[in-house]
Amino acid sequence: MPRSFLVKKYFSNKKPCYRESHLESQRAFVPESLPRAELPAENNSSPLTCYPDSQFFSGSDALPSPLSPITPVSPSSSPLDLSSSPSSSSSEEEEDGGRSSDPPSPDIIQHVYHCLHCSNSYGSLSALSHHQLSHFPQTPRASSLPAEVSARPAFHCKHCPKEYTSLGALKMHIRSHTLPCVCPTCGKAFSRPWLLRGHIRTHTGERPFACQLCNRAFADRSNLRAHLQTHSEVKKYQCGSCARTFSRMSLLHKHNASGCCPPS
DNA sequence: CTGGGGAAGGGGCCC
DNA sequence: AGGGCCCCTTCCCCA
Numbered sequence: 001m002p003r004s005f006l007v008k009k010y011f012s013n014k015k016p017c018y019r020e021s022h023l024e025s026q027r028a029f030v031p032e033s034l035p036r037a038e039l040p041a042e043n044n045s046s047p048l049t050c051y052p053d054s055q056f057f058s059g060s061d062a063l064p065s066p067l068s069p070i071t072p073v074s075p076s077s078s079p080l081d082l083s084s085s086p087s088s089s090s091s092e093e094e095e096d097g098g099r100s101s102d103p104p105s106p107d108i109i110q111h112v113y114h115c116l117h118c119s120n121s122y123g124s125l126s127a128l129s130h131h132q133l134s135h136f137p138q139t140p141r142a143s144s145l146p147a148e149v150s151a152r153p154a155f156h157c158k159h160c161p162k163e164y165t166s167l168g169a170l171k172m173h174i175r176s177h178t179l180p181c182v183c184p185t186c187g188k189a190f191s192r193p194w195l196l197r198g199h200i201r202t203h204t205g206e207r208p209f210a211c212q213l214c215n216r217a218f219a220d221r222s223n224l225r226a227h228l229q230t231h232s233e234v235k236k237y238q239c240g241s242c243a244r245t246f247s248r249m250s251l252l253h254k255h256n257a258s259g260c261c262p263p264s
Numbered sequence: 265c266t267g268g269g270g271a272a273g274g275g276g277c278c279c
Numbered sequence: 280a281g282g283g284c285c286c287c288t289t290c291c292c293c294a
Contacts, residue, residue: 251267
């Protein structure tokens with residue numbers, strides 16, 4: 001992901017799959033009294049159920065509200081598979097810090113200094129510096145250490161191995177773990193209000209983004225943008241070898257993967 | 265198999 | 280600093 005230069009990725013973070021087929025267990029919790037396809041008009045005016053504070057996660061034993069029937073599940077069945085996170089097994093930690101405007105608790109925001117030569121981490125720069133001398137026994141003076149050894153502060157996510165160079169970026173990321181925005185219709189939870197807003201359109205059928213060329217409408221602006229490419233003779237994404245153009249990068253990737261552009 | 269649509273995640277920017 | 284929006288990207292499903 002080219003734009004995610006702020007995050008240091010240590011592992012292949014395949015996106016969590018929220019497709020319907022993966023939500024069967026969650027769907028089982030949806031009350032029959034809650035229609036999924038429609039929302040009452042009065043609810044449409046303010047359909048968001050985003051809980052930036054601890055309203056529904058106020059305590060370590062707090063359970064999701066009746067409107068948020070998604071209960072914390074085992075890592076293997078969670079939409080956000082946190083099985084790679086050592087802390088994901090403790091359910092009480094799922095409800096703590098990370099709500100949007102809450103100041104992050106110290107146990108969530110860890111200011112950690114990493115050694116670039118081993119996996120050790122330290123809570124202070126001085127401790128790290130002291131440790132790093134062990135990698136260079138012949139050059140104990142800090143000023144003689146290689147330039148890359150200079151430590152940069154890292155904001156660590158408690159729930160996964162990601163680390164960020166800014167606290168704001170980390171806070172934003174943590175929301176993807178805490179999922180404070182809950183759909184009042186189906187209970188599905190999202191990291192940000194506008195994601196929930198887009199999801200609610202799947203219930204209401206609202207499609208505010210219309211194509212001026214074919215009157216087709218979309219619930220998502222990006223999807224409209226991708227659709228507009230289909231009207232274009234020359235599409236945005238071009239194969240470097242055969243000059244074919246594609247409306248989506250994913251189609252170009254598929255095209256390349258199918259062997260049009262074999263590596264020379 | 266390919267193209268297109270639907271849904272969603274996430275970082276950056278602006279206010 | 281935080282929220283909202285923009286934009287890009289990805290994955291899945293279906294025709």
